[in-house]
Amino acid sequence: MATITETKLTIPSSEIHEAHAEEMNCSNRSQWLRAAILGANDGLVSITSLMIGIGAVKQDPKAMILSGFAGLVAGACSMAIGEFISVYSQLDIEVAQLKRDSKVEALADQESLPSPVQAAMASSMAFSIGASVPLLAAGFISSYEVRIGVVAAAASLALAVFGCVGALLGKAPVLRAGIRVLIGGWAAMAVTFGLMKLFRSGRL
Structure with missing residues (x-):
């Protein structure tokens, strides 16, 4: 009887770790891009709603622009501090995990x-x-009137773009995601404008 000998292929551990590191880097890049899109969308919706809300109370263009700029600075600082604390906590967890792993795996994962x-x-x-x-x-x-309309139109266009780009990165249906983000932004703007109008009329 003929005997069949099985040949086992061994892949060097260095190649395995390199492939793992490359996969982690690609995953991290995708997460960074999606986080950037979400951050831009957050800034767009919140500042647009803020400016439209101020516009519902005061027609002075300076009030709208100053409130929007103040919101930009405050929001950017808040986002930076919150993200720093969140990622630092994640870093502590991953470093602790690496210390429990072997030295070779730790060296391969340090870049990620x-x-x-x-x-x-x-x-x-x-x-x-x-x-x-x-x-x-x-x-x-x-x-x-033109200022309110232009702000809403510019924000709507940007919302649609951000929604579509986020869907492409997440491999989700582009049209559905774009419409969902657009409707959400419109709702935020409408609620803010309506509540501030009620406040101006003295009903709140």
Whole structure:
């Protein structure tokens, strides 16, 4: 009887760790991009709603722009601090896990560790980019009605873009995601504008 000998292929551990590190880097890049889109969307919706809410009470363009700029600075700082604390906590957990692993795996995974400073800067910049859309849209318009309309239109266009890009990164249906983000932004703007109108009329 003929005997069949099985040949076992052994893959060097260094190649396994390199492939694992590359997979982790790709995953981290995807998460960074999605986080940036979410941060920009957050800045866009919150600052647009803030400016429209102020516009419902005061027609002075300076009041809208100053409130929007103050919201941009406060929101960017808040996002940076929150992201720094969150990622630092995650870093502590991953470092503790690496210490429990073997030295070889630790060396392979060091490059994939999150950076709290980079995360804070990215989150702050993403929020600022989104918040800049309504500020730039309102900055050069003196007419009250036109200013409100332009801010809402610019924010709607940016919301649709952010929603579609986020869906592409997450491999989700683009149209559905874009519409969902757009409706959510419209709801936030409408609620803020309506409540501030009620406040101005003295009903709240």
